[in-house]
Amino acid sequence: MRLSVRAKIILPFAVLLVFVGVIGTAVAGTETTNAASTQFDARLLQSSLTANQSLSQLDAARTADLRLATDTLGVSEAVAAGEIGALSRLLIPVVGNVTASTAVLVVVDPEGRVMLRIEGGAGGAAVVSLSTAESLAAQPDVMRVLHALPGGTDRRVFVSDGTSGRILYWVAPIRLTTGQTVGAALLGQSLNEIALGVAASEAPLLGLRDQLRLVLTLIFALAAALTLLVGSATAAMLTRPIDALMQSMRVVSGGELEHRAVIHSQDEIGYLAKTFNDVTASLEEKTAALERTAFAAIEALARAIDARDPMTFGHSERVAAISLEIADAMFMPEKEREALRRAALLHDLGKIGIGDQVLRKPGPLNAREADEMREHSQIGYDVDCRGSQRSRSPVRPGRRLGMHRTA
Structure with missing residues (x-):
C-alpha cells in the first residue's frame, strides 16, 4: 500500500497518541495515585474517625434522650x-x-x-x-x-x-x-x-476519588489534542512545499516551460525546487534554440518557395509585415504577435507540393489546375501539423483557416 508523505508523517504521531493514551495514562495514574496516597490515607482515616465520631455522638444523644424519658418525674x-x-x-x-x-x-x-x-x-x-x-x-x-x-x-x-x-x-x-x-x-x-448520616461523612473521600479520575481524563484529552495538533501542523509544514513542487512539475510536463516553482524554504525541499527550476530553465532555453533553428530552416524554405515564382517573390515577408502592423494596432501580446508573424511567413508553405507547370503557368488555370493550386493550403497544413507535434511552437496545428485558398 502506497502512503503519502503526509500520512507517513502523521502515522508516528498517531502511534504516539495510542502510547500516551494507554501507557502514558497508566503511568500518570500510578504516579498521581502514589503522590496522592498520603492525602488519600489521611482522608480515609479522617472519614473513619468522622464515622466513629458520628456513631459516638448518636449513641450519646440517644442515651441522653432515653435517660430523659426514664427519669422524667412521674413516669415510674x-x-x-x-x-x-x-x-x-x-x-x-x-x-x-x-x-x-x-x-x-x-x-x-x-x-x-x-x-x-x-x-x-x-x-x-x-x-x-x-x-x-x-x-x-x-x-x-x-x-x-x-x-x-x-x-x-x-x-x-x-x-x-x-x-x-x-x-x-x-x-x-x-x-x-x-x-x-x-x-x-x-x-x-x-x-x-x-x-445516611454516616455516608454523608464519607463524601469527601468519594469526592477525592472522582477528582482523581477527572484529572486523569483531562490529562489524556489534553495529550491527545496536543499530539494531533502538533502532528497536523508538522505534516502541513513539510508537505506544503512538496505539493507546490509536484504542481509545478505537472504544469511543466504539460509544455509550460516558462513556469517556475515558487518555494522559499531553505531545506532539502527548497534545494530540490531550485534544481528543478534550473533544469526547467535550461530545457526552456535549449527548446527555444531548437525551435529557432527549425523555424529558420522552414523560413528559408518558404523564401525558396516564393523564389520559384518571380511574381510572388517576397510575398510571405510582406504578408508577415502587414500582420505585425495589425497585431500592433490590436495591442496583441508578444507571444501571439510572434505566432501571427510565423503563420504569415508559412501561409504559402504548401506550394512546395505544387508543380512548376501549374505554379508558373503564364495563362489562366483550368479547373484541374485550379483544384491542384487550392490544395496548397492543405499541404501546408499537413506539413505544419507534423512539425508542431514535435515542438512547442506557438504556430499550432488546426489553423487551416489561416491559409488562404485562392483560385
Missing part, C-alpha cells in the same frame, strides 16, 4: 400504676424533642408486655394504638434489663425488625425512687437514617 409512678394516659402526656414531649425523624419510644412492664408506643414524625410525636397484645419477652436484652439477669446492665442496645425496616434500640430500666424496677423504656431509630 405512671408505669407502676398502669396509667397509660398520664404516661402518654409525660413522654410525648420527650419523643417530640428527639432529633431523629424516625424515633420510636416503647414502654414495657416487668413481664415484657408493651404498654405504650410513641412514634415521631414530620407532624410531631403521636401515640400508636396497639391492636393486639405485643410483648418483647422473647428479646433477651430487654429481659436482662428488666430482671437484672447475670451479665445484665442498666443499658442495652440491639437491632430488631420493624414494619418500616430494621431499627436500632437503646434499652434502659424504669425504677421507682426505692430502686424497684417497674418496667423498661426502649428508644429506637431507623438504621437507614443512621446509615
Whole structure:
C-alpha cells in the first residue's frame, strides 16, 4: 500500500497518541495515585474517625434522650400504676424533642408486655394504638434489663425488625425512687437514617476519588489534542512545499516551460525546487534554440518557395509585415504577435507540393489546375501539423483557416 508523505508523517504521531493514551495514562495514574496516597490515607482515616465520631455522638444523644424519658418525674409512678394516659402526656414531649425523624419510644412492664408506643414524625410525636397484645419477652436484652439477669446492665442496645425496616434500640430500666424496677423504656431509630448520616461523612473521600479520575481524563484529552495538533501542523509544514513542487512539475510536463516553482524554504525541499527550476530553465532555453533553428530552416524554405515564382517573390515577408502592423494596432501580446508573424511567413508553405507547370503557368488555370493550386493550403497544413507535434511552437496545428485558398 502506497502512503503519502503526509500520512507517513502523521502515522508516528498517531502511534504516539495510542502510547500516551494507554501507557502514558497508566503511568500518570500510578504516579498521581502514589503522590496522592498520603492525602488519600489521611482522608480515609479522617472519614473513619468522622464515622466513629458520628456513631459516638448518636449513641450519646440517644442515651441522653432515653435517660430523659426514664427519669422524667412521674413516669415510674405512671408505669407502676398502669396509667397509660398520664404516661402518654409525660413522654410525648420527650419523643417530640428527639432529633431523629424516625424515633420510636416503647414502654414495657416487668413481664415484657408493651404498654405504650410513641412514634415521631414530620407532624410531631403521636401515640400508636396497639391492636393486639405485643410483648418483647422473647428479646433477651430487654429481659436482662428488666430482671437484672447475670451479665445484665442498666443499658442495652440491639437491632430488631420493624414494619418500616430494621431499627436500632437503646434499652434502659424504669425504677421507682426505692430502686424497684417497674418496667423498661426502649428508644429506637431507623438504621437507614443512621446509615445516611454516616455516608454523608464519607463524601469527601468519594469526592477525592472522582477528582482523581477527572484529572486523569483531562490529562489524556489534553495529550491527545496536543499530539494531533502538533502532528497536523508538522505534516502541513513539510508537505506544503512538496505539493507546490509536484504542481509545478505537472504544469511543466504539460509544455509550460516558462513556469517556475515558487518555494522559499531553505531545506532539502527548497534545494530540490531550485534544481528543478534550473533544469526547467535550461530545457526552456535549449527548446527555444531548437525551435529557432527549425523555424529558420522552414523560413528559408518558404523564401525558396516564393523564389520559384518571380511574381510572388517576397510575398510571405510582406504578408508577415502587414500582420505585425495589425497585431500592433490590436495591442496583441508578444507571444501571439510572434505566432501571427510565423503563420504569415508559412501561409504559402504548401506550394512546395505544387508543380512548376501549374505554379508558373503564364495563362489562366483550368479547373484541374485550379483544384491542384487550392490544395496548397492543405499541404501546408499537413506539413505544419507534423512539425508542431514535435515542438512547442506557438504556430499550432488546426489553423487551416489561416491559409488562404485562392483560385
